[in-house]
Amino acid sequence: MKHDIYSAEGLYKIVEKVELSPTVSKHVIYAPLIAAKAKAGHFVILRAHEGGERIPVTLVDWNPETGTVTVIIQAIGKSTTQMNAFKQGDSFSDVAGPLGTPVEIKKYGTVAGVGGGVGIAELYPIAKAFKEAGNKVISILGARTKELLILEREMESISEKVLVTTDDGSAGRKGLVTDAMKELYAAGEKIDAIFTIGPIPMMKFVALTSLPHKTPTFASLNPVMLDGTGMCGGCRVEVGGKARFACVDGPMFDAHQTNFDQLMKRTAAYREHEKLSLDRYARDHECRIGLH
Ligand SMILES: Cc1cc2nc3c(=O)[nH]c(=O)nc-3n(C[C@H](O)[C@H](O)[C@H](O)COP(=O)(O)OP(=O)(O)OC[C@H]3O[C@@H](n4cnc5c(N)ncnc54)[C@H](O)[C@@H]3O)c2cc1C
Ligand code: FES
Structure with a gap:
């Protein structure tokens, strides 16, 4: 209807x-x-x-x-x-x-999507759009453990190949997404572009792994956002030595140009307040979700 x-x-x-x-x-x-x-x-x-x-x-x-x-x-x-x-x-x-600015979808050839944790959900529509534009999609999905691995079937439906890694080996191979990337490179797989979404340290190491191979690599940055319209400056990130606003200029940026260390420092700034706020909410609601 x-x-x-x-x-x-x-x-x-x-x-x-x-x-x-x-x-x-x-x-x-x-x-x-x-x-x-x-x-x-x-x-x-x-x-x-x-x-x-x-x-x-x-x-x-x-x-x-x-x-x-x-x-x-x-x-x-x-x-x-x-x-x-x-x-x-x-x-x-x-x-x-x-x-935000949508990702530019074009024909690269082979596109690798590297997703970690809930980042796999964020990667899915992008990988799907690349597949629909005629690219060969290879997906590398990482999670801490099997039960945190999401959308595996959906990613399989749009990917030529899906490589799964978990920290504890409970699904796929034990290891990190960067281990799977290194295997692909070692096997001579030609990768024309990489799109990565997940925890900041993961995206930093994905960028460091692809840098020697000169594979264009893009990361979806997740700084703290307030208005989401470029007005408050809260989501400032440094890309190519310049300040950019992730909410309007991104969130996808050239990962080889991104200052991930600064991004990590900025997102950690409110950690103490955030913990207090969650503790208070959990106490008031006797809520067990997310506290394992
Ligand atoms: C562009 C973008 C897309 C995102 N997409 C997803 C998604 O699809 N699914 C998903 O689960 N999460 C997504 N996130 C992350 C999500 O916004 C945070 O997990 C959420 O804001 C945390 O809020 P909280 O009150 O539960 O946690 P809090 O306890 O307030 O914060 C926990 C952590 O979440 C991050 N965070 C807190 N407030 C914000 C904020 N206003 N903006 C951004 N990060 C914040 C910080 O790293 C912080 O340390 C995305 C973030 C960005 C910037
Ligand atoms: S969230 Fe305010 S400028 Fe981006």
Whole structure:
């Protein structure tokens, strides 16, 4: 059924919720104006309730026909824990977007997607778009352990080859995504571009691994974002020695030019406050999600 994109009825309602792992949930949300404009690489900013924190999350999928967008959220702090406690039929107070600059999708030849943890969800729409543009896609998926490995089947459906690594060897091979990259290079695989999304240290080492091979490599940066529109400067990152705003200039940037050490320092700045806020929320709600 075609939806009236100008209707406010049911706006931001969760029409489907699926728990993908103990800490990661998929939410399909009614947001027709966003669904009509979304492209691979876009993100949205969600608020659980009025006055709530503004949380950036990547658009994993969208359907202009049903007016829905899909996001995958990992509960790591107070707001994401609160969001993943939502049930089907609950509503976010607002969803702003689509935000950011979409990834330029073109024919490279062979594109390797390297995703870590919830970054695999963020990688999926980009890898899918490259596949649809006629590229051969090789996916390297990394997780700490088997139960945190998500979207393996979806990635398989768009990839020529999927290599899985886990820190503890409970799925795929024991090791890091960079071990799988080194194997591909050693086997003489010709890789024309790499797109990586995941924890900052992982993306830094993906860039260091591809640098000697001169493979163009792009990383989706995840600094703390506030307004998401280039106004506050909160998401400043250093790329090629210049200050860039991840929310409008990115979030995808040339990984070989990115100052990952500075990004790590900046994202850690509020860690103490974030921990206090989560502890207080967990105490008030006797919530066990995300505290394992
Ligand atoms: C462009 C972009 C896309 C993202 N896509 C996804 C996604 O698809 N799925 C997903 O689970 N997560 C995604 N994230 C990360 C997600 O925004 C953070 O996990 C979330 O904001 C944490 O909020 P919290 O209150 O639960 O945790 P907190 O306890 O407040 O923070 C925990 C950590 O999350 C990060 N963080 C906190 N606040 C923000 C903020 N306003 N903006 C960015 N990072 C923040 C910091 O590294 C912080 O140390 C994305 C981030 C960015 C910038
Ligand atoms: S989030 Fe404010 S400038 Fe990017």
